Amino acid sequence: MWRDHLTQIVVFTALFLGVSALGFVAARWRRAGSLDHLDEWGLGGRRFGGWITWFLLGGDIYTAYTFVAVPALLFAAGATGFYAVPYTVLMYPLVMLVLVRLWSVSYRHGLVTPADFVRKRYRSRTLALIVAITGIVATMPYIALQLIGIEATLNTMGMGGHLPILVAFAILAAYTYSSGLRAPALIAFVKDSLIYLVVIVAVIYLPIELGGWGHIFGAAAAKFEASPAPGDGILLNANNQLNYITLALGSALALFLYPHTATGVLAARDRGVIKRNMAALPAYSLALGLIALLGFAAIAAGVTPVMKDNNTVVPVLFDHLFPQWFAGIAFAAIGIGALVPAAIMSIAAANLFTRNIWKEYLDPGAGPAREARVAKIASLVVKVGALLFVVLISPQFSIDLQLIGGVIILQTLPAVAIGLFTRWFHRGALIAGWAAGMAAGLWMLYQIPNVATAHQHFGGSAIALSKLGLDSPRTVYVGFVAVALNLIVAGALTPLLRAMKVADGGDDTSPADYTADREVEEEPVPVPV
Numbered sequence: 001m002w003r004d005h006l007t008q009i010v011v012f013t014a015l016f017l018g019v020s021a022l023g024f025v026a027a028r029w030r031r032a033g034s035l036d037h038l039d040e041w042g043l044g045g046r047r048f049g050g051w052i053t054w055f056l057l058g059g060d061i062y063t064a065y066t067f068v069a070v071p072a073l074l075f076a077a078g079a080t081g082f083y084a085v086p087y088t089v090l091m092y093p094l095v096m097l098v099l100v101r102l103w104s105v106s107y108r109h110g111l112v113t114p115a116d117f118v119r120k121r122y123r124s125r126t127l128a129l130i131v132a133i134t135g136i137v138a139t140m141p142y143i144a145l146q147l148i149g150i151e152a153t154l155n156t157m158g159m160g161g162h163l164p165i166l167v168a169f170a171i172l173a174a175y176t177y178s179s180g181l182r183a184p185a186l187i188a189f190v191k192d193s194l195i196y197l198v199v200i201v202a203v204i205y206l207p208i209e210l211g212g213w214g215h216i217f218g219a220a221a222a223k224f225e226a227s228p229a230p231g232d233g234i235l236l237n238a239n240n241q242l243n244y245i246t247l248a249l250g251s252a253l254a255l256f257l258y259p260h261t262a263t264g265v266l267a268a269r270d271r272g273v274i275k276r277n278m279a280a281l282p283a284y285s286l287a288l289g290l291i292a293l294l295g296f297a298a299i300a301a302g303v304t305p306v307m308k309d310n311n312t313v314v315p316v317l318f319d320h321l322f323p324q325w326f327a328g329i330a331f332a333a334i335g336i337g338a339l340v341p342a343a344i345m346s347i348a349a350a351n352l353f354t355r356n357i358w359k360e361y362l363d364p365g366a367g368p369a370r371e372a373r374v375a376k377i378a379s380l381v382v383k384v385g386a387l388l389f390v391v392l393i394s395p396q397f398s399i400d401l402q403l404i405g406g407v408i409i410l411q412t413l414p415a416v417a418i419g420l421f422t423r424w425f426h427r428g429a430l431i432a433g434w435a436a437g438m439a440a441g442l443w444m445l446y447q448i449p450n451v452a453t454a455h456q457h458f459g460g461s462a463i464a465l466s467k468l469g470l471d472s473p474r475t476v477y478v479g480f481v482a483v484a485l486n487l488i489v490a491g492a493l494t495p496l497l498r499a500m501k502v503a504d505g506g507d508d509t510s511p512a513d514y515t516a517d518r519e520v521e522e523e524p525v526p527v528p529v
Contacts, residue, residue, distance in 0.1 A: 002158035008319070009157055011328025012335065016168075019190050019336050023175030023183035023343075036369040038112050041180035041376065042351045044267040046107070052185055053268045053277050056344075058284050059188035060264040061088070061255065064149025064338035065142070065402070067195065067291055072310040074295025075303075078224050078233045080240055082292055083248045088285045090252035096278040099256060099265045101420045103274055104516040105509055106266050113348075114262050114416045115356040121419050122427040123505035125360060130434055131412050132356035135259040136382070138409035139349045141402045142258070143382065144389030146342035148311060151390060153331040155306045156315035162391055168335070173383050176343045177376050181267055184343040191340050194333035196287065201326070202297075202318075203290045209321050210300045216293075219300035234296070239473050243462045246477035253413060254406040254479060259348035260341065270518040342383070350378035403461040407441040407479040414483075414490050420514065426504050429493035437486025444468075444478045 002009060027035065035041045048056060066084065073081030102117060111117050114135065119128035147165060154164045175183045207213050217234060224232040236244055255261060268274050298317045306312040318330045354375040359366045366374070415430045447467050450459025462475040498504070 005157040005319070005324070007324035008328040008331060009159065011325055012153070012157065012331045015194070015329065015332035016335050017171075019187050019339065020171045020175060022186050022190065023171075023179055023339070026175070026182040026186040027179040029179075029182050029186055034369075035180055036372045038351060038354065038368065038371050038375060039110075041372045042112060042347055043263065044181040044185055046267060047269050048185060048267045048273070049269050050273050050276055053264070053273050054280065055188035055192050056181075056185045056267065056340075057261075057264045057277055057281060059184060059191050059337075059340035060260055060344050061091075061281075061341075062195070062284050062288065062337075063146055063341040064334050065145040065341075066288060067334050067337055068149045068152050068311050068314055069145070070288070070292050071295035071298065072313045074292050075298050075313045076295075076310050078220070079236050080244060081295060082289070083244050083251065085285055085289045085292065087248040087251040087255070088288060089282055090249065091255050092278045092281055094252060095256045095261070095265070096275055098417050098420055099262065100271050100274045100278075101514045102262060102416075103265055103268060103271060105420070105513040107518065108513045108516045109509070112266070112355050113352050114257075114259060114412070115352055118415050118419065119356070119360075120508045121423065122415070122430070123508060124427045124431075127415060127427050127431055128356050129360070130431065131415055132352040134408055134412050134434075134438075135352050136349045138405040139259055139345050140382065140385050141389055141405050142260075143342050143345045143349075143386035145402050146338035146345070147386060147390045149338040150335045152306075152309065152311040153315045153334050155309070156312050156319050157331065165387075165390060169383060169387050172339055172342055173380050176346060176379055176383075180376075181263065181344065181347055184340040184347075185267070187336065187343075188340045191333070191336045194329065195337055198330045198333045199287050199290050202294060202330075206294070206297050206301075206317070206321055210297060216296050216300040220296040223299050240462075240475060243475040243477055246480035247461065250410060250477045250479040250483070251406060253417075253483070254410045257409045257412055257416060258345075259352055260345040263344055263348040263351065272517075342386070346379040346382045346386075347375075349382045350375040353378040353382075404442075404445055404458060407445060407461060407482055408438065410479045410483045411437040411441065411486055414487055423507050424494065425490050426494040426497045426502070428497050428502055428504070429490045432493050433486040433488075433490030436489040437482045440485050441478055441482030444481065448478075 039046055070081055070084045102114065105111065105117060105120070109116075109120055111120065113132065115128045115132040118131045119125065122128075147169065150168050151165050154160065207216060210216055221234050224234060265274055268277075294314050294317060298313045301317055301320060303313055303316045303320065306316060315331060315334065318327045322330060354371050358374050358378075359371060363370070363374075411434050414425060414433055418425070444463045444467075445461070446457045448459045448461070448463055449456050461478050463478050463481075465472040465474050465476060468481070
């Protein structure tokens with residue numbers, strides 16, 4: 001009952017409402033122009049410095065899903081859950097190499113989304129539309145998972161039902177609409193401070209309460225040794241090592257392709273800000289590794305998830321072992337940790353819809369003010385869609401859908417990431433490669449059941465090689481296989497289409513665009529896309 005958690009609820013509510021108030025105040029924070037412009041509303045004026053970008057990107061990448069689902073995966077499946085640590089380490093060099101070039105070409109041409117870049121690079125409305133729709137579809141379940149993070153804490157505090165999550169949604173929608181990207185940027189300072197505080201206390205206090213890390217690992221090992229599932233254990237086995245490697249690499253590639261990651265990067269003031277942040281952000285990976293270990297701590301504590309929902313493992317652990325007042329702070333850290341990425345993701349999806357669907361196909365004459373107005377409305381619609389995921393679909397299936405999102409967004413890698421370095425691919429070949437990778441990825445995902453939830457299809461992202469015609473019990477990440485097929489098709493068709501003299505458009509960018517920097521040239525006037 002909620003009355004048993006009254007202290008937690010009071011602390012949680014006070015902190016949640018306090019940071020939400022910051023979201024509304026952010027409308028006037030560091031504002032150089034009117035918010036009736038996508039550069040101001042959707043990218044914060046493109047003038048965020050080092051510290052703001054640090055917290056914004058940290059809040060963007062390390063979400064409530066990370067705090068809730070990664071430990072839950074270790075709780076349920078063991079060492080496989082640690083894949084999140086190497087993939088975040090791998091991602092930062094990739095971002096430094098790739099997205100710094102996206103920042104430069106976007107700065108030079110006034111681009112707002114990755115699909116804007118594809119439109120310029122390949123002079124292809126169709127390819128840009130595909131990239132935009134792919135980004136929106138892949139982002140929707142990711143936003144839903146942030147709301148599920150809030151829901152997990154509310155359920156633990158005895159505040160089940162849809163009303164509390166509807167209230168949280170309404171607050172999120174309101175300050176995102178009014179303040180744009182400045183809201184999550186300002187809130188991220190509080191969010192990251194709370195998360196670091198909770199993590200430091202948890203890794204010191206919980207082992208003391210549970211008899212030390214040796215006992216915690218021993219309890220986890222005993223649980224998995226008694227499990228009939230062959231993939232479980234505190235160490236990887238021969239069958240899941242290939243999946244672990246491909247999942248970590250594929251997830252790293254997927255994460256920097258998500259529209260919200262690009263949005264956080266494009267809001268930076270210059271290339272130097274991005275480079276310094278990519279060198280420093282791996283510090284978050286240390287915190288992530290410690291957060292993951294909370295899954296093993298929950299095993300040692302004998303945690304029973306609320307309503308059999310593994311998303312509640314960490315909240316229940318905090319509820320059992322922390323003092324009531326500090327458990328309230330921890331729950332607030334998770335809840336606020338959902339607000340920042342959910343806001344950025346909805347803004348990124350809204351930018352894609354506005355620039356690459358609405359303006360491109362429905363309202364070519366739209367000016368900056370109308371663009372901003374449409375983006376604000378689109379951000380509300382995106383959040384409503386995410387809310388429907390939470391209300392109508394089970395939390396576990398929503399996590400499965402997020403794994404599907406990673407497979408989907410990976411199919412934009414040839415057009416976006418590789419396109420930042422070379423214009424070799426034919427635009428028609430890229431479209432064909434995307435179709436092949438998407439079809440193969442969805443087909444493989446359809447073949448994967450989830451025994452725990454009795455879903456026969458779309459039950460995860462690891463497919464057995466035996467289902468691909470190979471005589472092996474090993475599993476592999478579906479996204480890795482799908483994007484490999486995508487590249488093979490695009491690579492094979494490019495010389496064929498050129499030999500057939502199929503029109504390939506052109507390129508509206510120049511080599512100098514990819515190294516442009518604010519520090520060495522005058523302020524450019526954004527060019528309409």
